[in-house]
Amino acid sequence: MADAEWRRIAGFRVVMSWPQSAHxxxxxxxxxxxxxxxxxxxxxxxxxxxxxxxxxxAAQVHAPQPSLAAAGATGPSQGKAHGPSLRRSLxxxxxxxxxxxxxxxxxxxxxxxxxxxxxxxxxxxxxxxWYRYSATPGQIGISVIEGHVDSYQGPAVFxxxxxxxxxxxxxxxxxxxxxxxxxxxxxxxxxxxxxxAKVIYGTPGYAALRLITCGxxxxxxxxxxxxSIVVFASLISSRPPGRAGG
Numbered sequence: 001m002a003d004a005e006w007r008r009i010a011g012f013r014v015v016m017s018w019p020q021s022a023h024x025x026x027x028x029x030x031x032x033x034x035x036x037x038x039x040x041x042x043x044x045x046x047x048x049x050x051x052x053x054x055x056x057x058a059a060q061v062h063a064p065q066p067s068l069a070a071a072g073a074t075g076p077s078q079g080k081a082h083g084p085s086l087r088r089s090l091x092x093x094x095x096x097x098x099x100x101x102x103x104x105x106x107x108x109x110x111x112x113x114x115x116x117x118x119x120x121x122x123x124x125x126x127x128x129x130w131y132r133y134s135a136t137p138g139q140i141g142i143s144v145i146e147g148h149v150d151s152y153q154g155p156a157v158f159x160x161x162x163x164x165x166x167x168x169x170x171x172x173x174x175x176x177x178x179x180x181x182x183x184x185x186x187x188x189x190x191x192x193x194x195x196x197a198k199v200i201y202g203t204p205g206y207a208a209l210r211l212i213t214c215g216x217x218x219x220x221x222x223x224x225x226x227x228s229i230v231v232f233a234s235l236i237s238s239r240p241p242g243r244a245g246g
Contacts, residue, residue: 063149064163065189065215066229072166072186074199076206076234084235085207086138089174091130094145098168099160103128118146125151128158137172138180138207138235146212158213162187162229170209170233177241182209182233189215189227200230207235
């Protein structure tokens with residue numbers, strides 16, 4: 001632009017033009033005033049944006065993490081290792097009264113990458129899933145139920161899993177109508193880089209349940225949580241079809 005001068009004020013490019021004659025002078029007062037106003041508005045917009053981002057970050061709700069007091073034990077107390085058990089029956093739904101969870105159970109297996117499949121973040125984040133290659137809930141062995149802690153839209157089915165404590169109950173309704181009742185013995189957090197697979201997926205001589213979700217620090221570079229929250233529970237009783245919990 002031959003007859004214009006470009007300047008930058010507070011990060012904005014402002015165009016000021018005037019006749020380029022020997023007798024003409026820049027209309028300094030009006031233009032400088034407009035430039036200053038534009039610059040001030042720009043700074044205010046930037047500050048408002050920064051404040052908005054800060055408020056949004058501060059307003060985020062973080063999932064509860066297990067307390068040291070909730071670590072408890074990975075199994076029932078000594079002498080109760082061979083407690084009650086149930087015959088094989090596929091799980092239908094899971095209820096965790098202490099944290100307000102009620103979810104139908106998906107049945108998932110192994111992904112193409114060799115890891116346990118997880119529910120879709122886009123369509124099934126509010127549903128938990130039973131790992132179909134584990135024992136059915138109530139059978140002797142370990143039954144595994146997993147769920148997301150959050151999704152792109154907000155909290156997911158196991159958002160409050162880390163708030164459970166030893167003594168809380170987990171109820172799993174089976175296809176035969178029986179409800180398996182488990183008692184939580186411990187709630188622990190493990191770094192995914194040092195995940196104790198043998199402890200989580202071992203083969204105990206009693207009916208065990210593991211509830212698993214993500215936890216700990218979120219790595220924004222990989223878009224993954226760095227830890228897992230694991231709830232350990234064991235079968236304590238069962239209810240026949242049609243009988244409500246007490």
